[in-house]
Amino acid sequence: MKLEEMLEEMRNVNLSYLLLAQSMIRDDKPAAIYRLGISQESADLIESLTPAQILKLAGSNILVSRFRFDDELILGMLTGYAKQRTLAQSHAAILLAGQQAAALA
Numbered sequence: 001m002k003l004e005e006m007l008e009e010m011r012n013v014n015l016s017y018l019l020l021a022q023s024m025i026r027d028d029k030p031a032a033i034y035r036l037g038i039s040q041e042s043a044d045l046i047e048s049l050t051p052a053q054i055l056k057l058a059g060s061n062i063l064v065s066r067f068r069f070d071d072e073l074i075l076g077m078l079t080g081y082a083k084q085r086t087l088a089q090s091h092a093a094i095l096l097a098g099q100q101a102a103a104l105a
Contacts, residue, residue: 007061015058017065021046
């Protein structure tokens, strides 16, 4: 994949993420904060973005979201438990709820 194609894909991901995040926040802010793994301040900021600001932020050459599953235990629970999938997802949700929300920089 060429650099320009990769940057275009990143812009698309950024735009999709920001639009989804803003919609989630406007619909149910507490749930969105938990599901997105962001702080209250970040949620307030994303909620207040204008369409022009979203397009400008999406056009940056960095991803605005980050992979939340830095913990191998959580990632393993979400991907490796075949028999008790519901129980594994519940355990992962409990562990994620205990983690401090990362602020969107």
